[in-house]
Amino acid sequence: MKLTILLLALLALFPVTGSSQGASPTDIGASTQPVGDPGVMWYTTWDTARAEAIRSNRPIFFMAAAATCSNIPGVF
Amino acid sequence: MFSTKEFVAASRDFVCVRLETYESKEHQDLIRQFLNGRMENTAFCILDPKGEEQLTRASRSPASVLGAEGRGPGATKGTNEEVIAEMKGLASSYRPRGNDDEMLLQDFHSFRQALNVASGDQRLLVFIAAGEREQSSARRNLRPVFADDEVTGRFHLDFGDPEEDSQWAAALTKLKSRSGIIVIQADTFGEKGEVLAQLPITAREADIKATLLLANKSFAATEERKVYSEHVAEGRRENIFFETVMPFGEDHDGDGEIDARRGKGKGKGKGKR
Numbered sequence: 001m002k003l004t005i006l007l008l009a010l011l012a013l014f015p016v017t018g019s020s021q022g023a024s025p026t027d028i029g030a031s032t033q034p035v036g037d038p039g040v041m042w043y044t045t046w047d048t049a050r051a052e053a054i055r056s057n058r059p060i061f062f063m064a065a066a067a068t069c070s071n072i073p074g075v076f
Numbered sequence: 077m078f079s080t081k082e083f084v085a086a087s088r089d090f091v092c093v094r095l096e097t098y099e100s101k102e103h104q105d106l107i108r109q110f111l112n113g114r115m116e117n118t119a120f121c122i123l124d125p126k127g128e129e130q131l132t133r134a135s136r137s138p139a140s141v142l143g144a145e146g147r148g149p150g151a152t153k154g155t156n157e158e159v160i161a162e163m164k165g166l167a168s169s170y171r172p173r174g175n176d177d178e179m180l181l182q183d184f185h186s187f188r189q190a191l192n193v194a195s196g197d198q199r200l201l202v203f204i205a206a207g208e209r210e211q212s213s214a215r216r217n218l219r220p221v222f223a224d225d226e227v228t229g230r231f232h233l234d235f236g237d238p239e240e241d242s243q244w245a246a247a248l249t250k251l252k253s254r255s256g257i258i259v260i261q262a263d264t265f266g267e268k269g270e271v272l273a274q275l276p277i278t279a280r281e282a283d284i285k286a287t288l289l290l291a292n293k294s295f296a297a298t299e300e301r302k303v304y305s306e307h308v309a310e311g312r313r314e315n316i317f318f319e320t321v322m323p324f325g326e327d328h329d330g331d332g333e334i335d336a337r338r339g340k341g342k343g344k345g346k347g348k349r
Contacts, residue, residue, distance in 0.1 A: 074262070
């Protein structure tokens, strides 16, 4: 009994998540941004982005991400 | 966060680059450079304009760095307001130069990836199919169009590569000609696309802008936002699979190898482990 209570207490303190990579895919919904609205203007190659940053003297906002989830495409 | 108007406005003071994690070894080498040797699915940091000096530490997301307190499991993430405030502070150290209509245009390494990313972002893809000389003049015409406030951030743009993209036309329906400025709506999984509009490569700026905005208006009226969980579930049911150059997975210990996932075996993809 004491062991069960201890385990439950530990689970409450350190909940088990599906992945260390953040929310599970089953917990993620839809973007709240209306389709067609302007979003971040992404460059998608490093060379072009760096050249543009040098030209315009703007700092670089760097992201790496995958438009796939477990190799299923068409989603960020 | 990325979807709020305030964040989008703040992002305009930066050159924003989003590299596909599993597209190439070069991309993963950059991620490892910023993450002290580790390779993670998502990574973020801010760099000086030369891309040489890190202005922030690197982590998984802007909220994990900007406005965040502490690191690891007990850390608190920055709020949208805190992230934006820090972005503004970092950008204020640099005085932008040059004209917006001289900006370099977005491009992708491949049409296949462009279609996938356009599908993921649910934006229209503008694909330039032309010879080398025509592409050069098209870039001059397109710069002021894509620097226009009404166009910026609403589309993705890709210039066709004769070798890498030799099969691009096979992925499209309603294609009238194999050259020109082609406005494409990617399908749900970014494997195919439908041509919504097509202009000659020599089209005038005003005509290009008008065509793009009309296509975007129609797209916005008919396209519904994907629900991430439902999209992934549907992909699994239909056995949709996007072959990546690099194996899927992460390298948390920074030993240069993708970590084995419990019960999953090696990372997927045709890349070397």
